[in-house]
Every structure is written in C-alpha cells, then in structure tokens.
Amino acid sequence: MFRHITTLSAFVAIAALGPPARAQERFPVEEATIAGVREALAAGRISCRDLVQTYLDRIAAYDQAGPRLAAIRAVNPQALRQAEAFDRDRGRLAAQPLACVPLVLKDNYDTAELPTTGGSASLAGAQPAKDAFAVAKLREAGAIVLAKANLQEFAQGGVSVSSLGGQVRNPYDLTRTPGGSSGGTGAAVAANLALAGTGTDTVNSIRSPASANNLVGLRPTQGLISLSGIMPVSKTQDAIGPIARTVSDAAALLQAMAGPDPDDPLTAAAAGRPPEDYAASLKPDALRGARLGVVRPLFGTKPEHAEVNRVMEQALDVLEKAGATLVPIEDPAFEANRLNAENDVQTYEFKALFNPYLATIPNAPHKDLAGIIASGQFHKAALETFLTGAEARQDGMAEPEYKARLARIAAFKAHVASVFEAERLDALVYPLQKRLVVPIGELNQADRSGIVAGLTGFPAIDVPAGFSAPSETAPLGVPIGLDLLGRPWSEGRLLGLAYAFEQATKLRRPPASAPPLGSSAR
Template sequence: MMRKTMIRTMSFVLAGLLLLAPLAAPLPSASAAAGHSSELTSFLAQEWTPQDFITSSTQQSAIQATEFVKLLNTAADAAGFKQPIMNKSGEAAVKREAAAVLLDQIIDVPYPHKVSYKDVKSGAYLPSIEVITTSGLIKGFSASSYGYGQTLTKADAAVIAYRLYQYLQPFNPVEASIASIQTAMETGRLTSEELVGLYLARIHQYDDEGPKLNSIIQVNDKAIALAKELDAERSKLGARGPLHGIPVILKDNFDTADMPTTGGSLALKDSIPDDDAYQVEKLREAGAIILAKANLHEFAFGYTTSSSIGGQTLNPYNLTRVPGGSSGGTGASIAASFAAVGMGSDTGGSIRVPASFNSLVGIRPTIGLSSRDGIMPLALTQDTGGPIARTVADAAAVLDATVGYDPNDVTTASSVGRVPDSYLDYLDANGLQGARIGIVREVFGTDSEINTVMTKAIQELKQGGATLVDNIAIPNFKEINTFGSLSAWEFKFQFNDYLAGLGDDRPYGKLSDIIATGLFDPSIAEQLKERDAKESLEDETYKDIVLYRTRLAQQAVLKMMADYDLDALIFPTSAKQIVELGGNQTIGDGFKLSSFTGYPTVTVPAGFTTDNMPVGMDFIGRPFSEPTLIKLAYSFEQGTQHRRAPELTP
C-alpha cells in the first residue's frame, strides 16, 4: 500500500475541493475537445501545463507513451505527489487500456467496482481498468463498452492529466457534500479517520482560535477511534449507506450516552444520559460519527444562542451578529464546515431560524415523522428534531436515517405507511415545473431588505416553472395569534419528566432544584421561574391553546392550500434582519404556521441583504409532505445556488 500511504501523508492543506466529475462520457478521439471543452480549458489555464503541448491543430493527434507519461508526471508533481509514473508502453501510441495501467501506478482505489464492459476480456488490463473507472479518471464509452484498443489523442491526454491533478489534491472539507465525501472515500482519496481530523482542525482553527465562533460545547474524544472502526468495516463489508463515516454535530439537547447533554446549562455539565436519543441511535446505526455537541440558547429559550455553559455563539458571516437560535451552535458550525451535517430541534423556529441566518437548509419534519425521545423538551406539543445542512441533498440523506416509528414516542405511529423509500428520490432539479405555490404576504413584515430578497426569490421560482398565487390570506390568523406560548405551560412538567428519565444518578430531580443552584444564564432566570410557577396542565387556558389554537391553525393551512390547489406556501423564514450581539432578535409570525400545526417546513437559502447577511425562505406544506417540499426546495436551490460559504472561515 505504498501508493496509498504516500497520497495520504501529503499535507492536508485547504486546497480546492475536488471538482472531478466522473467521466459519464468516454474520451473518444473524435469528440474529446468538444465533449470536455471546459476541462480542456481548465487544463490550459494551469501554471504547470507544458507550453505548446496542445494546439487546435494537434489536439486530435495521437499521443505517444513517452509524452503521455511525462505529462502525467508533470500533473502529479504539481499536485504534490512525488512518486513518478514509469513508462511501460515503450514508444507506441497510448491506447485506453494502457493508459489505465499507467495511471494505476499511483492511483490506489481500495474498493474498485466490477465492470461489465463487453470489449474488455479478463486478463492483465482488467484490474487497472476497474481501478481507473472507479476513480473517475477514465470511464467507458457506455456501460458495456470501455473503448478497448482505441488510441488516446492529445486532447484526451490533457483531460486525463487535469483530472489526475485534481484527484491528487488534498481533500478539502469546506462545503463538501455527503456525496462528494463518499466518492472521495470510495475512490481512495480520503478515509473517515482523515476526515474527522480535518474537521477537528477546523474547529480548533476557527472555533477555539481565529474568529472564535464559540459554536462547540464539547468534542467527542472517541470520534477518531470510531472513524477507524468504520474505515475497517468499510474495507471488509462496504459502506452501510450514505452516512457511513460521516461526522455529524448535535445540538446539545440530544441525549448521548457517551457524552454529557447539557441543554446549554452549567447545571447539567456532567449529566450523561443512560442511552442515546432515538435519532442519535439511528444516526449511529447508519454509520454516522457524532463529532461534537453544539451550543444552543440555554434550554432552547431564544433566538440568539447564548448559554451559561457555552457563552455567546457568533455568526460566521459577521462576528457582530447573532447566529439565530435556539440551534445556533449547530447553524454556525455547519456553515463554517466543522462537520458534514448537523442536528437541531425546533419548537418555534429553532431549526429554521439558524438555517436562515447561516445560509443553510433546515428541515422541520411533520410532528410524528421523527421521534423526540431523548431530545430535551421545551413543549412537546410543538417540539421536533431534524437536520441542518449546507444542501437539500444532505438534509434529505439525514432525514432518511432519522425518521420512523419509535414506541417511546407515540406520535410517530402516524408515520407508519407515510415514509418513502428514500427522500433522496425527490431531488428533482426540475421539481418547480408545474408546481403551484402560495405567497403568504401576511407574514412578510415591512423590512425592505428582507422583502427585496423575497421579491427576487419569487421571480426565481417563476423562472423555475412554478405558478405563484399571490397574497394568500390566513383564515382566522388574528384569533390564532391571541393564544399564548405552549412552552410557558409545558416546559416545567415535561422537563421534570426528562430529568426523571435520566435515572438514579440524575443530577437534579426537578426544575426547581436547578433554579435553586443559580447555575444558568441570568438572562433566562425570569423565564425559568415563570415556568416553574405553573401548577398544572389541567388549566382551561392551557387546554384551549392545545385544542383551539392547533385546530384553527391546521384548518387555516389546509384551507389555504385546498382553496388554491397549492403544493406549498412560502414566506421569509424571518421577517426581521439579523440583530447585533446583545440585541433582541424577533422573527415575525411566519414560524407559527408550522409550529402551531405540526406541519413540515423546509428552509432554504434565498439570498443576502445588502450588508451580506443571509436570508432564508420557508416552504411549508401538508402533513407528511416532506417529499414535495424537498423536491421544490431542491429545484430552487439548484436553479439559484444562493448558498455561499462565510469568508471568515475559508
């Protein structure tokens, strides 16, 4: 394994992310320049490209082995790889099978795919062809034809050299998707152990040092060991699925049996639950690695993400602004590429707001789709947990792993028969075509910056093929807004149940015990005391909220969608801009349509204000309509590409 060792001991500097698109088309002599013109242009733009190697008149000329090997070594040397390729083909023109053998000298693919090319007989060339096909450096003319015996042109050679140069680049985790990570692992460019190391380095560089985002409460000291185990498993059995070896950051109100779960409070700094939250258990079963626990607004009480145990988390797009909340640590850390994906909880916007404020995708699932067991409660009538990610595809992959029936959360019984084979099946770039989407102007607010972004987003939805129905009124919205907060009622009783579930070694028996310690952020003292003063959930005021508000809100959403034959409703995630640290962050009323109904929402980046702060847009739909919302959000995302990484964490 000398070649693998040499590749992997190269310095993992933050070089450009692999742009390598596996050859879906061949490198045929007659069409290489046309079919791969962008890669040929990129090849010619490289500083290492040999002068006069290729011209318009020579690009279709056959390339000789000596020249081809020299070109490959030049590309490899430019990428920092010093082991030379040796010429094993003499002075003859290079055929495609010979090119595979030459490249196989330095490409080490640990899990090469079997190929079924009819023109490749079993023999000396087959192992190399399988390696190089899997790597993506050269693929066949079709699923059944490799192009055996065909000669490479100079244009073909240029594209291969450019791809080799990219392949040998150190892997860059910034903005890396789950799919790109899996491809890198499958093709030998990366191990999970190395990936964990890259993310840990970024946490140290940008969370502990540098801009000091202060998004992480605790790193999992077992993460590297877990990654090694998953690498060994992959080598023997293959990957479990899309999340195999993928690092995940959890909001620190998800129970973990191997790490404290604090809720952001110093009172719970040593509280280690007896078992994992259901969704954490499902992530581990899928092969994910719990990399760290993220800061949150203490006990999930607000939108600014400040806690007694973690302090104030900063927004990676502007260190003077809040990151949203209450899952703000997850939002900031995923925006800064501290892990592939994250998990948040949402009662009144706590997934959606950090997603919006950090140019991310967030999914608040239908209540009943994903178990809340083991997530520290705020108000179970509204609580849910779900993914926060940089792309819709990544969020969908996490949703696949975390949904389903859990006997410990009776609401999930309603999901039986309503979970698709995979939410990834709904990643349709043309998904907006023919869709009918309602614009809920009633919750837009008056902020001109937010509304300018939304005006453009609405035009982009139309350009994507959707029909927009404007100014959809919310039935009975004034009455809906007269009802109070459920967290003000439910928190004490459900939190006390959570404490009881921690077992005999729990640090406290009830909320009043924690209040007595004073081990919490002073800013939430009154909220804690007010909640602890509630005596019973038998109060008629509480029952009216649960019954009437829920019913009115659900009827409002369903009526709006039925009256106008809509697939989804849209509005800005927050009608207010992101405030400076210490400010009072409000977000308007849009969040209520999901929080009060229990219906699903997908938040997706919609653009930026003139001061370069992110703005998100919510797609909300009927219960268990996540497939439709994912399709619409993905199509919008792919058509606009509004997501951009924060410059402060390059």
C-alpha cells in the same frame, strides 16, 4: 463577554485525539457533501480518520480561536477511534448511507458518550444512559458524532446564548447572532466545522439558524422523527430535524432519522406509512407546475424589513421563472405575532415534560426545574422570565387557558389545511425572518414566522434565498432564508421544490471568517 466553561476541555480532547492530518493532496472538506465524501472514500482519496481529524482541526482553529464562533459545546473524544474502526471495515460504505459522515448534534440530543446539558451550567456533566432514538438511527446509518453544539439554553429563545457555552457568533457577521435556538449547529455547519448537523424546532429553531447561516433546515411533519431522548420543551410543538449545506444532504439525514418508535406515541401516525425515498424527489424541474401560496401577512412592512423583502422578491421571481404559479395569500389568520401571543403553549407544558426528562438522567445535578432555578446556574437575562413562569404553573396542562389554546391550535391547523385545499397549493412561501438576525447583545430575535409550522405540525424547509447588502462586518452580506411549508407528510415534495430552487440559484457561499486550513484531509 461570557466565560466559555468548556474551552480548555475541548482543546484537551482535540489534542488527545491525535496530531493534525499530514499535508498531502488536499481533499476540500470546505463545502463537502455526503455524496462527495462517499466518492472520495470509495476511491481511496481520503481516509475516515483524516476526514474527522480535519474537522477537529477546523474546530480548534475557528471555534475557540480565530473568529471564536463558540458553536461547539464539546467534541467527542471517541470520534477518531470510531473513524479508525470505519477505515478497518470499508465494507460499511456500501451498507451504510451515512458511513463516516461527521455530524454535530445540538446539545439537547441525548448521547451515550457525551453529556447532554441543554447549554446550561446547571446541567454540566449530565450524562444520559443511552442515545436518543434519532441519534441511534444516525449511528446505524454510519454517521459519526463529531461534537455537541452550543445552543440557546434549554432551546428557549432565538439568539443562541447559554450559560455553559456563551454567545454563538454568526460566521457571516461576527457582530450578529446566528439565529436560534439551534444556532451552534447552524454556525458550525456554515463554517464547515462538520459535514452536517441536527437541530430542534419548537417554533423557529431549525429554520431560524438555517436562514441566518445560508443553510438548509428541515422541520418535518410532527411524528415523522421520534422525540425520545430529546430534551423536551413542548409535546404540542416540538420537532427535530437536519441542518445541512445542501438539500440533498438534508434529505439523506432525514432518510436516516425518520421512522416509528414504540417509545414515542407521536410516531404512531408514521408507522403505517411506507418509507419514502426522499432522494428520488430531488429533481431540478420540480417547481414546474407547482402552486405556491405567497403568505403576505408574513412579510414585513417597516424600513427594517426592506433588505429581506428585496431578497424575497428576487426569490419569488426565480420560483415563477422555474415554472411555479404564485398565489397571493392575504389571510390575516397567518399573522405570526398574534399566533405566538394567543396560541403558543410552551410555558404550560414545559415543567410537566422537563422534570420527567431529568429523572431519566442518572447523574443529573438537579432533579427538577425548581432546583435549576434555585441554583441560579443559568443565563438569567435570557431565561429567568420563562423558567420562573413555567415553574409557577402548578399544573399547566389542566389550566382552562391551556385547553383554550389547544382548541385554537386545532382550529388554526384546520384553517391552514383548508387554504391548501381551496387554492390547490403544493406549499406556502414566506421569509422565515422578516428582518436580519439581530446584533449580539440583544436577547430576542423579533419578526420570525416559524410559528405556523410550530402550531400545525406541518413540515417546513428553509433554503438560502440570498444575502443583504455587504457591509464592513458582513463581507458577503447577512444570509436570508426562504421558508416552504407543505401539507402533512409531504417532505418529498418539499425537498423537491427546495432542490429545484437551490439548483436554479446556487446561493450557498461559505463564510469568509473560516477559510480553508493549510493542513487538511487527504
């Protein structure tokens, strides 16, 4: 068991923010939506302060007590004051689409009032000078940063363990991991410790915790959302996006986060595109007439894949009954293990991006990757191989193999585009994870399929597809997600397809490990 360094400070911060909400007519924050909160605020059935306080109460009850989810790295000591400011100016409700929406941000998003540590003891207390561009846009839309989420340290892996925050537990099965690397956000949103949250995705890392926590996770077209102020891993593969309990909430967060940033050249491709109204795409009949490519090489064939395959076949039946045409794709070019082994460029790019990022943090305890490695203040079992391998590359982006990988990535991206064109597809369909998330103690989540989006930069959304059979440790079963991958800039279409599937199935269920509290918002 790992020592939770921030436990005491988190409870002190929560206590300092004020007493629990007084017991009156209860507003159910469990499974609350952005639209539902806005309606309650407009009707005066809830105050922003009490909404925020109730989430803080749930963090105190379930994150470091009760099931001890370890999903939260630190709470925001300014959260209640920001909520009170909203209550003094209710006009913001009409002007700001995310007014008083309490969010949990993965702790690799720069925030002006909270350190950004990447979950690493080596960066404890590292305080950025300003918000990440996407965080600033969320605040402009009215959102409140409730807390920073634990994660797989430096977003390097799929089980969400870190030296600073310890091991995040899956709220549906406390013996299992929550996926990763955005597993803290996933567990927090699933357990209703916040209204919604954000993640980063270099290969799988928004959609893996969405799949494992019965959530919606959206990795957008690379360049739709700025990466400025996000702790980097790979300029070729990184993307950021929302993690939410519903497709409509994911669409609302995407609406706020998207847009060009002069400090991020990747967003230049979005600069000439008129902003899309993502909510307008959310129609229950959006699957009617859709052509969906079922990528069979991304399905498992071994006994350990049986539960996921069972759920996926049921999901495919739903898609077909809702009016979609399913097109089998047997193309071996989509084989995920080979794509990861031959094309992934993280170790070539990491040091060249990470060291300049550290230089932007005024009080960073270490100024480069070499210093972090020398400190030993990181989760060695999970990270040492990657970090030392990245540091050993003198100039990874000048190596012939790196350039060869970029060429193969470009060829694969063109090939995927040609499959869409030849089969006239709206999206590709496959399980994000071929097997259930692994038990706590394992350091690798095998058999994930997110690399297709990671290499192409195409958008992908993961939606709840069902659960494995219930067990003693998983009373509802372990969540399983369905991935939909679309053409570049097709977020509206993807959200529509996901929404139609969500409405046809209504598979979202809160975990039994974090039930309603007796004291909650009014």
